[in-house]
Structures are given as structure tokens and as C-alpha cells.
Amino acid sequence: MKLIRRIATGLLLLFGLPISIYGSIALMDRNLAPKDREGTLAAIIIFGLPATALGSWLAWGLYAQSQQEKAAQAQERREQLQATFYQLLQENDGEISLLRLAAATGISGEEAKVFLDERAKEFSADFGVSDRGDIFYRFPL
Numbered sequence: 001m002k003l004i005r006r007i008a009t010g011l012l013l014l015f016g017l018p019i020s021i022y023g024s025i026a027l028m029d030r031n032l033a034p035k036d037r038e039g040t041l042a043a044i045i046i047f048g049l050p051a052t053a054l055g056s057w058l059a060w061g062l063y064a065q066s067q068q069e070k071a072a073q074a075q076e077r078r079e080q081l082q083a084t085f086y087q088l089l090q091e092n093d094g095e096i097s098l099l100r101l102a103a104a105t106g107i108s109g110e111e112a113k114v115f116l117d118e119r120a121k122e123f124s125a126d127f128g129v130s131d132r133g134d135i136f137y138r139f140p141l
Helices: 002-027 034-091 098-105 111-123
Strands: 095-097 126-129 135-138
Touching: 002 034, 034 095, 034 098, 034 111, 095 098, 098 111, 111 135
Parallel strands: none
Antiparallel strands: 095 135, 126 135
């Protein structure tokens, strides 16, 4: 269905825009005969504007749908990250490291750090350094 909407959008814009643009340019010609001017205006109104308007409306709908899908995917990703975070906290008695979170969720170390820093502020977590020099977060349970 999405493919059909994309094709229809492209065809409508491919048909309507040139007619609208060419007709508008032709209407600016002062040497155009009145009868030709009427025909050009009719072509713009009958063919150009409706096709362009419908194609633009379909294009906007596709864009809005794409934005909604991206937002839904981002929300799902945040929920999965949150669930994995809580699971790791339970398994490790409230302690978690950047590497452990990044490995369990598949996110980058920088993303894991930002996420853990936000949760640390939210839950008043402490920081610690392991014997190997790894930074870990200690959340109250």
C-alpha cells in the first residue's frame, strides 16, 4: 500500500507540476492570444492544480506516517532499553557498568553513558570504580 501511495504521489506531481509551471509561465506572456490564455488557464485549473494538490497531500501524508513510525520505533527502543536496565540491576544487586549495559542492549558506550547518567540523576545513584578501573553505577534497591 505504501509503495502504491509513493508511486501515485510521484506520478501526480510529475504530471501536475509541469502543467502548472509551464501554464503559469505561458500566462505571463503578453503576446498570448486571449483564446490561448483561456485554454492555458483551463489546463492549469483542470489538470495542473488538482494533480499537484493531490500529489502534495499524498506526499505530506507519507512524510507524517514516516515520522510516526520513527517515533514509535524510538519509543519501543527506549522501552526495551529501560527493561534491560531494570533486569540488569536486579541480576547484579543494583550495580551496573557501561560495558555491561552496552553489551546487553547493543547500544554504543556513549549512549550507555548518557542513559546511565540520566538514570543516576533520576534515582540518586552512586558511582564507583572497580579493581580493574571500570566505572560502575550503584543504584539503591
